[in-house]
Amino acid sequence: MAMISLYLFVSSGKMAEAKDAQIKNLQADVEQLQDSVKNTQLKVLEMQYFSLENNDDALAYYDHLSLKNPSGYISDKLLETNESKGTNPLVPYEGMEGDFKINKIKVLNHKWILADFSDGKYWGELLIKYELKDDLGVDFTLIDHLLYTRNN
Structure with a gap:
């Protein structure tokens, strides 16, 4: 029982680390997409200037x-x-x-x-x-x- 508990504890710690890394990657992707949207909005506003x-x-x-x-x-x-x-x-x-x-x-x-x-x-x-x-x-x-x- 102790071995099973130890195994579950270690594997859940590794799963948590993997999920944290995945969340950080997704946050970086979201920030990059937000920057891209802002740049696109600025380009659209610039294109609409002479209109x-x-x-x-x-x-x-x-x-x-x-x-x-x-x-x-x-x-x-x-x-x-x-x-x-x-x-x-x-x-x-x-x-x-x-x-x-x-x-x-x-x-x-x-x-x-x-x-x-x-x-x-x-x-x-x-x-x-x-x-x-x-x-x-x-x-x-x-x-x-x-x-x-x-x-x-």
């Missing part, structure tokens, strides 16, 4: 309009320019593998948009000035553009 949705001063320009999502509305109006036949009229290049159409849009503030365009193989970017009017019409003016070259 109409997070710019109260720019959004104030649209207070008199009954738009719940000005950025979405402006993006939709810009995408409507893709509906014209051929290359989008805001893209100053002729498509090489098809028509150039705007794909991605980032409404920076109450005046400017960054947009990506592509014909499926070639792509580029546009800097567009826009004006949202009181009648909810939107005028777009191309400020600058670039077309990436392929190296293959």
Whole structure:
């Protein structure tokens, strides 16, 4: 009986040490994951800095309009320019593998948009000035553009 008690005492001590080591490893993993989450949150905040949705001063320009999502509305109006036949009229290049159409849009503030365009193989970017009017019409003016070259 004494031998069994001694064996159980020693083995439970080793189990407790193993569990303590496992807990310390898990705590280190949790701390690493918390740091990773904090870094990701900071990156997201940094990416949102130039965004109409997070710019109260720019959004104030649209207070008199009954738009719940000005950025979405402006993006939709810009995408409507893709509906014209051929290359989008805001893209100053002729498509090489098809028509150039705007794909991605980032409404920076109450005046400017960054947009990506592509014909499926070639792509580029546009800097567009826009004006949202009181009648909810939107005028777009191309400020600058670039077309990436392929190296293959």
